Amino acid sequence: MAALLEVEALDAFYGQTQALHGVSFALAPGGITALLGANGAGKTTTLRSICNMVRTQGSILIDGRPINRLPTEEIVRIGVGHVPEGRGTFTNLSVDENLRVAAYSRRDRAACERDREMVYEFFPILKQRLAQQAGTLSGGEQQMLAVSRALMLSPRLMLLDEPSFGLAPIVVQEIFHIMRRINSQAKVSMLLVEQNATLALELADHAHVLETGRVVMSGTSATIKNNEAIRKSYLGY
Amino acid sequence: MEQLIQQIASGLANGAVYASLALALVMIFVSTHHINFAQGEMAMFSAYMVWQLLQWEAPFWIALPTVALVSFVIGVAVERAILRPLRHAPVLSIVVVFIGLLTIFHSMAGAIWGHTIKDFPSPFPNMSFVGSGYIGPHQIGMIAVTMLLLLGLFAFFRLTPLGLAMRASAQNPASARLAGIRVDWMLALGWGLAAALGAVAGTLVAPVVFLEPNMMSGILLYGFAAALVGGIDNPGGAVAGGFIVGVLENLAGYFGNLMEKATGVYIVGNGEKLMVALVIVIAVLTLKPSGLFGRATARRV
Numbered sequence: 001m002a003a004l005l006e007v008e009a010l011d012a013f014y015g016q017t018q019a020l021h022g023v024s025f026a027l028a029p030g031g032i033t034a035l036l037g038a039n040g041a042g043k044t045t046t047l048r049s050i051c052n053m054v055r056t057q058g059s060i061l062i063d064g065r066p067i068n069r070l071p072t073e074e075i076v077r078i079g080v081g082h083v084p085e086g087r088g089t090f091t092n093l094s095v096d097e098n099l100r101v102a103a104y105s106r107r108d109r110a111a112c113e114r115d116r117e118m119v120y121e122f123f124p125i126l127k128q129r130l131a132q133q134a135g136t137l138s139g140g141e142q143q144m145l146a147v148s149r150a151l152m153l154s155p156r157l158m159l160l161d162e163p164s165f166g167l168a169p170i171v172v173q174e175i176f177h178i179m180r181r182i183n184s185q186a187k188v189s190m191l192l193v194e195q196n197a198t199l200a201l202e203l204a205d206h207a208h209v210l211e212t213g214r215v216v217m218s219g220t221s222a223t224i225k226n227n228e229a230i231r232k233s234y235l236g237y
Numbered sequence: 238m239e240q241l242i243q244q245i246a247s248g249l250a251n252g253a254v255y256a257s258l259a260l261a262l263v264m265i266f267v268s269t270h271h272i273n274f275a276q277g278e279m280a281m282f283s284a285y286m287v288w289q290l291l292q293w294e295a296p297f298w299i300a301l302p303t304v305a306l307v308s309f310v311i312g313v314a315v316e317r318a319i320l321r322p323l324r325h326a327p328v329l330s331i332v333v334v335f336i337g338l339l340t341i342f343h344s345m346a347g348a349i350w351g352h353t354i355k356d357f358p359s360p361f362p363n364m365s366f367v368g369s370g371y372i373g374p375h376q377i378g379m380i381a382v383t384m385l386l387l388l389g390l391f392a393f394f395r396l397t398p399l400g401l402a403m404r405a406s407a408q409n410p411a412s413a414r415l416a417g418i419r420v421d422w423m424l425a426l427g428w429g430l431a432a433a434l435g436a437v438a439g440t441l442v443a444p445v446v447f448l449e450p451n452m453m454s455g456i457l458l459y460g461f462a463a464a465l466v467g468g469i470d471n472p473g474g475a476v477a478g479g480f481i482v483g484v485l486e487n488l489a490g491y492f493g494n495l496m497e498k499a500t501g502v503y504i505v506g507n508g509e510k511l512m513v514a515l516v517i518v519i520a521v522l523t524l525k526p527s528g529l530f531g532r533a534t535a536r537r538v
Contacts, residue, residue, distance in 0.1 A: 051415065076417040088412035090405050101405040104398055105417030153417060 002064060004029040004157055004189050005050070010058035012042070012049045012213075019045045020213040022058070027157070027206075032183055032190040034204035034221070036197050041210040043193040044085055047159045050191075051075050051082050062157070077105050081150030081188075085161040088149075089142045091135030095126055098134050098145055102152035111154065118186065119148045122178050140171035147175070151182065158182075160192045164199060172196075176203055201225050243371050244487040250376030251445070251459075252483020253383035257438035258460030259467065259475035260387070261431035267470050268407040268427045269320075271331055275338035277457030279432055280439030281450060282342045283308045285350050287440045288357060288448055297360035301440055305433040312432025316425040346450045357443035379441045386437055387476055390430070394472075403427060455511050459486065462514040465521045468531020477530065482517060489513045 003026040012020035020042045027033045035043045049056045051072050060068050067075050076082065090098050099119065103112045120127040123144040129137060134145060143163055150158050163179070164172040180203060182188055194200035201207060201221045209217040209230060217230050224230055258276060265273045273279075283304050290300035315338065323331060361378035394400035406413040406423035413420050439453060446452045463482045467474025490513075493505035505512070521528060 072414040073417050073419050076415055082415045084412065084415060088409060088415060090409050090412060092408055093405065097401055100398065101401055101413070102416045104402050149416065
């Protein structure tokens, strides 16, 4: 099966500082892959590289098509929904407007309506909050809104940057549960960045462990979970 | 008393123009955090274009929308061609570019149309009606056209998907890109709208101050004051600020004259009106930097 996302020898730079060194991995359609590692390992940078938000070298392919040179908004339009670090909420806009902004690039009205219903089904709380200013939502609700905004793009691939960050464990459980449903029901593949390795390995089928901008281990979630050396040195439990 | 009402009414009419200019400034500020010092000169240039079309015997209500459209295109072009390449430049470089633009538009107007003062006909019919002792037809026209324009803009930003995308881009450009919005074009569009708004403001005020390359310099100052009073990041506030500044300016002159009559001491009169704008700017910046309707912003460091 051809890979949905293929990252080959990817370097990334912030100014003069190199943050990624030859990162390579592939993601099969339909799957959930986790990127694990400590702070500063390059997880977020990898996601930002895919959306061309940092300077990169190397190749990134979606369905075999190189996307390195495309601007962020065009990559998004190909079907990459990025749920960014910090959630990226449009705080002054209402929840309804946030969802409408997310669907701005789409012209298929009927499908948009269906996706809207799907969002309400996954996150019923948002339907009650439609008129509310998004900045006044709780952290968990803003995270749900961020995932919903990505869903409104009708993506094939969703990039999730620490969806558990700063949330109560029970809310994290709920969101991860819904992410699994999104993956299976809406057929959205996912690339998940997480600090919480236990949680991520439960959800993901494959995982790559990053250290200082390099992939140090790749495999199925089970292999990584059962590799004691990796667990102790990189995942910290 | 009658004179007071007259002063307030004409203050509101001038305020309409300040409001439009302030809104144009705010529109560029919210998306780029730049203050366009050339806004006034661009408006002046547009007013000259309307005048030129009138000389060619175009009807006013065709000339104005045409020029607004041309100004829109000029605004977009300035953003794309001049400011886009400088998007990572330090803020002082941008300020210098704005001053350069100001000089360019100023000199071009002088070179094409000359520096002599020109009469600009009012497009509004001279008719009398109830209350016309207080306010002239052109002043009513200024208020009416501005109100219509502001209402249209409000509807555009509130009700259309494009308006929503522009608001989203101004508020969180990174997030807007991740929603597939072409943020660069939204900025250019903001410039275009600001230029078109300035064109209407310049044309409306031209019959009052007469047409000459310097006509907008004082008025832009009032526009700054209006934007600051309302809160530089608040479109609704800018409009309110415009009317407040317009009325304050006239009242200062009015009460200054009264005081001079009563006490013989001359403090402020019509000649010092421009000073009022500067006093307002300083007062707002020292007492309430976020403006009457603006939000105080905190930044994590």
